Amino acid sequence: MPELPEVEVIRRGIAPQLEGRTIAAVEVREPRLRWRVPQAVRALAGRVVRAVRRRGKYLLLDCGDGHLILHLGMSGSLRLVAAGTAPGKHDHVDIAFGDLLLRLRDPRRFGAVLWTAGPPEAHALIRHLGIEPLSRALDGGRLHALARECRLKIKPFLMDGRRIVGIGNIYASESLFLAGIHPRYRANRLSLERCARLSEAIKRTLRAAIRAGGSSLRNFVGSDGAPGCFQRRALVYDREGEQCWRCRTAIKRIVQGQRATYFCPLCQR
Numbered sequence: 001m002p003e004l005p006e007v008e009v010i011r012r013g014i015a016p017q018l019e020g021r022t023i024a025a026v027e028v029r030e031p032r033l034r035w036r037v038p039q040a041v042r043a044l045a046g047r048v049v050r051a052v053r054r055r056g057k058y059l060l061l062d063c064g065d066g067h068l069i070l071h072l073g074m075s076g077s078l079r080l081v082a083a084g085t086a087p088g089k090h091d092h093v094d095i096a097f098g099d100l101l102l103r104l105r106d107p108r109r110f111g112a113v114l115w116t117a118g119p120p121e122a123h124a125l126i127r128h129l130g131i132e133p134l135s136r137a138l139d140g141g142r143l144h145a146l147a148r149e150c151r152l153k154i155k156p157f158l159m160d161g162r163r164i165v166g167i168g169n170i171y172a173s174e175s176l177f178l179a180g181i182h183p184r185y186r187a188n189r190l191s192l193e194r195c196a197r198l199s200e201a202i203k204r205t206l207r208a209a210i211r212a213g214g215s216s217l218r219n220f221v222g223s224d225g226a227p228g229c230f231q232r233r234a235l236v237y238d239r240e241g242e243q244c245w246r247c248r249t250a251i252k253r254i255v256q257g258q259r260a261t262y263f264c265p266l267c268q269r
């Protein structure tokens with residue numbers, strides 16, 4: 001499933017190619033995605049893409065009088081291909097820009113292609129999203145204030161997108177290891193100091209994933225390959241029984257909210 005770093009890498013890959021360009025046509029071969037692709041999307045020809053932004057895992061193509069909202073769901077990928085490139089079986093939507101096509105491939109069809117004429121922050125899918133982890137809005141003080149009100153354990157707290165958006169399962173485990181915090185620690189018992197360490201750890205983890213994905217950017221724009229998982233050398237994730245890089249204790253695996261959590265029982269308290 002594409003996570004926030006993957007979506008950010010895609011944004012960085014497509015933004016310079018699309019910003020300032022005019023949509024020539026939109027072809028919807030299969031409208032039955034997570035939600036039906038609305039008619040308004042087919043009528044976008046002539047609009048100029050002013051900016052490509054991201055909110056959580058949603059890509060927002062600012063067209064001046066509205067925004068095209070794209071989400072990759074479980075299995076979606078976006079690629080830039082040359083106009084005239086034959087579509088594959090799961091290539092459901094093309095947005096044509098002269099010699100280039102922005103092509104959505106989505107075998108499981110949990111992705112979304114929607115249009116909103118209002119401000120995107122007010123859209124039903126977006127207005128409940130929590131703060132952006134890579135923005136200045138997230139710092140120790142803000143994290144502490146959010147955590148204080150929450151009775152969850154810290155790992156499920158981090159993964160609740162209504163508080164902080166886009167910290168997926170891998171990144172939650174990795175961030176807690178970096179911050180030295182046990183995944184079962186209660187969110188509302190974390191000190192301000194530990195929250196400051198954790199907010200830094202979240203940013204470091206996500207930035208490292210974006211950097212790792214950025215190096216594969218050339219391969220994904222204009223090719224068949226979608227960016228995969230960027231966590232190439234996990235600190236704890238999926239390393240059950242292997243040695244902690246820091247203290248050599250065996251990494252443990254537990255299940256929280258039906259998701260696997262990995263941690264070092266010695267480094268994380």
Ligand SMILES: [Zn+2]
Binds near residue numbers: 249
């Ligand atoms: Zn350790």
